[in-house]
Amino acid sequence: MNISQAATASGLPAKTIRYYEDIGLIRPARSANGYRAFSDTDAHKLAFLSRARSLGFSIEDCRTLLALWEDRSRASGDVRKLAKDHLDEIDRKLAELHQMRDTLAHLVNCCAGDDRPDCPIIDKLAKS
């Protein structure tokens, strides 16, 4: 399988796949012409990575998850801990974003948004 097929199969851009090889997440074989030759296993790994990334796991977390996936004697506790830590991080970000959102939504609501200069948004930024 060439890189564009692997890209289609995994849902990842070819550029990203090359990058993943660069940083050692995958090691596809090479054909005689120098093209990357992706096995089904490679394609599965890429799909795995694509799903893990879409859950927001960092590349380094993905590297660990990939290793755990391939380790038949893994402890599910290790996976769970990784996921739980990530979940906690997401909860932190959610709280922060929610705070921003509420403040911002309030300000946007208060602002007339017309041609006049008076603006509670600017006022808020100007003096806390």
Next chain:
Amino acid sequence: MNISQAATASGLPAKTIRYYEDIGLIRPARSANGYRAFSDTDAHKLAFLSRARSLGFSIEDCRTLLALWEDRSRASGDVRKLAKDHLDEIDRKLAELHQMRDTLAHLVNCCAGDDRPDCPIIDKLAKS
């Protein structure tokens, strides 16, 4: 006012303040010895930037907001539009994060997290 005073007054690290000068957000005067000399106006701008950044506005948005702040004949509609667009962006991110969180929380809940290898988290990543 030297940079460390400006930093304390604005809540921004000195490094960040130098960076903001680099990219032209502020233009503090210089003392004879080469030190940056921050006026009260500079300090106010920095505090303004600090608050805008803490609401998640990008640096480029901050640049625009600063210009609007200084423009006594601004239209509040311009400010409101910027804030509204940003709010919409935050809402998009919130929705995305929320989706991630729910999926992840479900998986974490399903996983025994013990010494055995069976793990619904890995299973989910391995085959959608």
Next chain:
DNA sequence: ACTTGACCTTCCAGTTATGGGAACCCATCT
């Protein structure tokens, strides 16, 4: 055989908003 166009390759640079650290100048106190 030749050319065209779609692939593929590597390498380099840019993105966002800083943070770290080196090497060096300046100010103040003992």
Next chain:
DNA sequence: AGATGGGTTCCCATAACTGGAAGGTCAAGT
């Protein structure tokens, strides 16, 4: 004079790609 604690510039690194240049390869059409 030397120590300490500012300040300065400059360069590198971060995360996770994305874009683009320069060039090799392949399959098809003329």
